[in-house]
Amino acid sequence: MVETTGGEPDDGAAEVLDRPLPDGVRRRVVQIVSDGFGGLTVAELPAQLRQYARFAPNRRAKFAGNAMAAALETDPLFRQRIAEKLRETQPELAGALDSGAPPPAADPLDVAAAAYVLRPTGWVKLVTAAGEEALRADAERADDESRAELERLREELAQARGQTKAETERLRTELESAKREAESLHRKLRGALSDVKRGEAALRKLQGEMDTVRADGQAHVSAAESETRRLKARLSEAEAALEATRKAAREGRSVEDMRVRLLLDTVLEAAQGLRRELALPPVSVRPAETVDAVEPGRMTPKDIAARALSENDPAILDQLLALPQAHLVVDGYNVTKTGYPQMPLEKQRLRLLGQLSQLAAQTGAEVTCVFDGAELAAPVLLAPPRGVRVLFSKAGVTADELIRQLVRAEPPGRPVIVVSTDREVADGIAKAGARPVASVVLLKRFSRG
Numbered sequence: 001m002v003e004t005t006g007g008e009p010d011d012g013a014a015e016v017l018d019r020p021l022p023d024g025v026r027r028r029v030v031q032i033v034s035d036g037f038g039g040l041t042v043a044e045l046p047a048q049l050r051q052y053a054r055f056a057p058n059r060r061a062k063f064a065g066n067a068m069a070a071a072l073e074t075d076p077l078f079r080q081r082i083a084e085k086l087r088e089t090q091p092e093l094a095g096a097l098d099s100g101a102p103p104p105a106a107d108p109l110d111v112a113a114a115a116y117v118l119r120p121t122g123w124v125k126l127v128t129a130a131g132e133e134a135l136r137a138d139a140e141r142a143d144d145e146s147r148a149e150l151e152r153l154r155e156e157l158a159q160a161r162g163q164t165k166a167e168t169e170r171l172r173t174e175l176e177s178a179k180r181e182a183e184s185l186h187r188k189l190r191g192a193l194s195d196v197k198r199g200e201a202a203l204r205k206l207q208g209e210m211d212t213v214r215a216d217g218q219a220h221v222s223a224a225e226s227e228t229r230r231l232k233a234r235l236s237e238a239e240a241a242l243e244a245t246r247k248a249a250r251e252g253r254s255v256e257d258m259r260v261r262l263l264l265d266t267v268l269e270a271a272q273g274l275r276r277e278l279a280l281p282p283v284s285v286r287p288a289e290t291v292d293a294v295e296p297g298r299m300t301p302k303d304i305a306a307r308a309l310s311e312n313d314p315a316i317l318d319q320l321l322a323l324p325q326a327h328l329v330v331d332g333y334n335v336t337k338t339g340y341p342q343m344p345l346e347k348q349r350l351r352l353l354g355q356l357s358q359l360a361a362q363t364g365a366e367v368t369c370v371f372d373g374a375e376l377a378a379p380v381l382l383a384p385p386r387g388v389r390v391l392f393s394k395a396g397v398t399a400d401e402l403i404r405q406l407v408r409a410e411p412p413g414r415p416v417i418v419v420s421t422d423r424e425v426a427d428g429i430a431k432a433g434a435r436p437v438a439s440v441v442l443l444k445r446f447s448r449g
Helices: 023-037 047-052 057-063 065-074 076-089 091-099 108-118 123-251 255-278 301-305 314-321 332-339 345-363 399-409 423-431 439-448
Strands: 327-331 366-371 388-392 416-419 435-437
Touching: 023 057, 023 065, 023 076, 023 108, 047 065, 057 065, 065 076, 076 091, 076 108, 091 108, 108 123, 314 345, 314 416, 314 435, 314 439, 327 332, 327 345, 327 399, 332 345, 332 366, 332 399, 332 439, 345 366, 345 388, 345 439, 366 399, 399 416, 399 423, 416 423, 416 439, 423 435
Parallel strands: 327 366, 327 416, 366 388, 416 435
Antiparallel strands: none
């Protein structure tokens, strides 16, 4: 359909295309615009196309195709400039279109694209005819491709049928062979099952006979062992009686005297066993010791604290450990990390325990060393040194809490000395009646030897 405007039916610019450009024609139009684009100055380009002025023609056609097609349609001045560039590059095609007689041998798509840009009289018919021609060519090409594909599929189908038939015959042959082999194997299997059943029956019979023989043998062995034990017991009794008779004869005593002495030994041993069973301690308390009074020379940890010695003087520790039944409780890691923190934990423990063992041997005091078990990845395999009790706190219990439990477990009045620099530990055990000593005091005592 061709429309005209302004009363000028012969003017090609007044014609309007009533359908979208065919794809082939549109691609040729974009290529014509891209080729003529480079011959224009930036000022001659529409504003929306100036950003593509420096692009190469192929890159310009790829990224600015839609923008160039829209500008060509909406901007008559831009179209006229592109048409002038087209007339310069293809004067023969442009002249033929102006005369109304396009070259018969020219590509219909090129003719339609040039007519769309130049807009000669009747350009709409040329574009429409080119689109229809392109559609017919596409349809014919698709029809040819469909025929070729159909022929190829028919050949593949015939080939697949032949292969399927050959494969079917081969499988049928193999199936017949497998059936014959399976029948043979079934016969052999039935024979083997019969042999197995007969063998199982014979085995059960032999096992029954073997069980009977074994039971009889065990009965005979048990009877022989019982008789042997009885004879050994009678032999032991006879040997004991003979030995007693010989001993009595050697000592010049009668059998009756021997029996009386044996009875007396039995009574004495029974009395000693009863004393051990009741755990009766020897009598060590005298009546005079039950009277309440103050004895001279007896001191407590609080009395020693009042002496004129510095808190960091290791002599305080010696005085405390000299008290009767003194118990030294050491916060292990608190001491080692104060004295030699650069060493690994294992070497810290070994060094401290060795020094504590020497101190226990020198003073005779009870020594307990407490370590925090929360820092251990696994239980410690450690042989405690002589005179030192080594304890690790359980999961969820700190070494400080374990020290407080040890202090609370002691009876009131017993000298308990706790070595720790932790202020909270020192205050807690002081309230419980123990004597706190700084870790540096113990370290000084070790260095003194």
